[in-house]
Amino acid sequence: MPPFGVRLREATDQFGPLCVGIDPHPELLAAWGMPRDPDGLRAFARRCVEAFAGHVAVVKPQSAFFEEYGSAGIAVLEETLADLRGSGTLSLLDVKRGDIGSTMAGYARAYLADSAPLAADAITVSPYLGFGSLAPALELAATTGRGVFVLTLTSNPEGASVQHARGAGGDSVAASVVAGVTRANAEAGAAGRLGHVGMVVGATVGAAVRDLGLDLAAANAPLLAPGFGAQGADATAVAEVFGAALPAVLPTSSREILAAGPDVEGLRAAAAGAWPKTAPVS
Numbered sequence: 001m002p003p004f005g006v007r008l009r010e011a012t013d014q015f016g017p018l019c020v021g022i023d024p025h026p027e028l029l030a031a032w033g034m035p036r037d038p039d040g041l042r043a044f045a046r047r048c049v050e051a052f053a054g055h056v057a058v059v060k061p062q063s064a065f066f067e068e069y070g071s072a073g074i075a076v077l078e079e080t081l082a083d084l085r086g087s088g089t090l091s092l093l094d095v096k097r098g099d100i101g102s103t104m105a106g107y108a109r110a111y112l113a114d115s116a117p118l119a120a121d122a123i124t125v126s127p128y129l130g131f132g133s134l135a136p137a138l139e140l141a142a143t144t145g146r147g148v149f150v151l152t153l154t155s156n157p158e159g160a161s162v163q164h165a166r167g168a169g170g171d172s173v174a175a176s177v178v179a180g181v182t183r184a185n186a187e188a189g190a191a192g193r194l195g196h197v198g199m200v201v202g203a204t205v206g207a208a209v210r211d212l213g214l215d216l217a218a219a220n221a222p223l224l225a226p227g228f229g230a231q232g233a234d235a236t237a238v239a240e241v242f243g244a245a246l247p248a249v250l251p252t253s254s255r256e257i258l259a260a261g262p263d264v265e266g267l268r269a270a271a272a273g274a275w276p277k278t279a280p281v282s
Contacts, residue, residue: 001145004122005194008147008222011057011090012250018275019058019092019224021254022048022080024065028255032262038072041065045080048258051267053087058121060092060252078117091120092224096151098126098133105136112140112148122147124200124224128162131180138197142188147196149224152177153209155202164212172212182219190220194248198222201241203233203251209241216245228274229253235276251275 001007024044026036032047034040045061052059066077077093084091097107110116111123122141125134125148134150141148153163153174163174171179178199185195201209201216204227209216216223223242227233228251233241235251242249253274260270 003145003188003190003193004141004147004196005190005220005222007121007145008057008090008250009194015055015057016275016277017250018056018271019060019250019252020048020052020056020257020271020274021094021252022059022061023254023258024062028258028261031259034262038069038076041069041073042076042079044262045076046083047262047264048267049080049083049087051261051264052271053084053089055268056089056271058090058092058250058252059084060094060254062254063093063095074118081118081120085119085121090122092122092124092147092149093118093120094124096124096126097137098129100129100133104133105140108137108140112137112144112146114144120146122149122198124149124151126151127177127180131177134180138184141196145196147198147222149198149200149222150177150181152181152199153201153205153212153214155204155227159202160208164208174208174212175214178214178216178219181221182215185220193220194222195220198224200224200226203227203238203241205241209243216242217248219245221248223249225249225251229256 024041029036029040034043066073081091111118111120127150137148166172181197184197198221201223203225238251239246257270260266
């Protein structure tokens with residue numbers, strides 16, 4: 001496949017930058033009148049694929065809400081990823097995996113290998129065992145034309161105690177992650193285009209990007225921005241957080257859009273209206 005960054009740019013040029021989540025949590029299943037079991041999970045996921053595939057740039061299933069049903073839930077996740085693959089819509093599986101050595105290589109093969117039943121176009125990963133621990137995922141993703149999004153600056157209150165912390169040299173942990181992503185994309189030859197290594201930066205982090213001195217634009221990285229929509233950030237706030245890096249941002253919304261279900265047309269309308277047609281000015 002072409003590099004993930006190339007495919008992502010083509011998708012956002014066609015559909016806009018919005019990433020829509022598939023989050024079948026119990027409250028939404030109940031609101032949609034679907035049972036809290038694998039059959040309800042399957043009906044929910046299929047309705048989402050029908051609504052969003054071919055209408056948005058990226059669809060992001062949240063693995064946790066499938067895993068809680070055990071092997072039956074994983075089977076539904078496999079079906080959902082296969083359905084997105086068949087539709088030509090990019091999938092970003094939110095799994096936040098992070099480990100070392102052969103274990104990280106196993107996670108990489110599970111989600112990023114061409115033959116994997118759970119293969120997605122991209123996954124989320126955690127760098128908090130050291131950025132170097134992500135090497136198996138970064139390398140396999142580059143080989144198979146897939147992507148990884150590295151947790152960098154999250155908007156949960158607990159995240160700041162780790163991500164804002166500064167080492168002996170004065171740089172924050174978040175800055176070291178940005179440096180690692182920048183280096184990985186440069187080594188992969190992504191100059192002038194989006195690389196295959198992205199970052200997760202919360203849309204509600206306020207002035208943290210500026211205060212920590214993070215140069216997101218220089219990383220040539222796609223930027224997944226959770227927190228847009230129901231969690232409080234609007235398009236103007238997203239522009240303020242990301243500044244010059246705004247063209248690389250994928251604002252992601254899940255529950256606010258999913259609240260318009262289970263009607264397919266209602267879901268599509270909610271997704272179409274979530275992000276302004278004219279991008280905000282940073």
